[in-house]
Amino acid sequence: MDFGCGYGHLGTMLMPLMPKGSSYTGIDYSENLINEGRGILNTNEFDVKFVCDDVLTYESGIKYDFVISQTVLRHIDDSHLFLNKMISFTKDGGLVVCAEVNRELENVGLHIHGMDYDFLCQHPGFREMWNTELKRQGERLFCCSENS
Numbered sequence: 818m819d820f821g822c823g824y825g826h827l828g829t830m831l832m833p834l835m836p837k838g839s840s841y842t843g844i845d846y847s848e849n850l851i852n853e854g855r856g857i858l859n860t861n862e863f864d865v866k867f868v869c870d871d872v873l874t875y876e877s878g879i880k881y882d883f884v885i886s887q888t889v890l891r892h893i894d895d896s897h898l899f900l901n902k903m904i905s906f907t908k909d910g911g912l913v914v915c916a917e918v919n920r921e922l923e924n925v926g927l928h929i930h931g932m933d934y935d936f937l938c939q940h941p942g943f944r945e946m947w948n949t950e951l952k953r954q955g956e957r958l959f960c961c962s963e964n965s
């Protein structure tokens with residue numbers, strides 16, 4: 818089960834690695850993302866289910882071997898409630914996994930077009946290296962233009 822699944826990105830990554838006969842249930846309260854996920858993970862290979870609901874209040878009575886969330890916990894005000902909810906959906910001996918990135922580390926991959934990042938780096942050697950790489954590689958990774 819994928820808590821706060823968005824459009825099921827984790828499902829597309831993990832399901833091919835799961836044992837035959839595995840099922841995927843993604844839950845998210847964004848209807849748009851859930852509908853997108855239904856289009857993307859539309860396969861007969863696995864039993865796929867998307868639920869549009871709030872993970873903090875959703876009940877189904879079903880328990881899973883593996884309950885995961887990726888970059889959701891950080892958006893939740895009551896993290897204990899969220900974690901207890903994940904546990905409540907997990908079979909005895911099952912796994913609860915939360916994948917979160919450190920905000921600063923995440924921002925390393927963010928480049929906003931037109932913004933001068935020089936001031937972030939105080940070490941002249943590194944500054945030269947970042948600027949050389951930027952010129953050589955362009956604005957890769959996650960780029961935001963001023964209009965987006």
Ligand SMILES: C[S@@+](CC[C@H](N)C(=O)[O-])C[C@H]1O[C@@H](n2cnc3c(N)ncnc32)[C@H](O)[C@@H]1O
Pocket residue numbers: 820821822823824825826827844845846847850870871872873886887888889892893
């Ligand atoms: C940063 S996105 C991560 C999406 C997905 N886990 C991924 O890795 O691509 C956070 C997701 O959590 C969902 N979310 C946040 N709070 C939620 C809640 N209380 N109930 C259901 N979904 C929630 C948002 O709608 C959003 O899709």
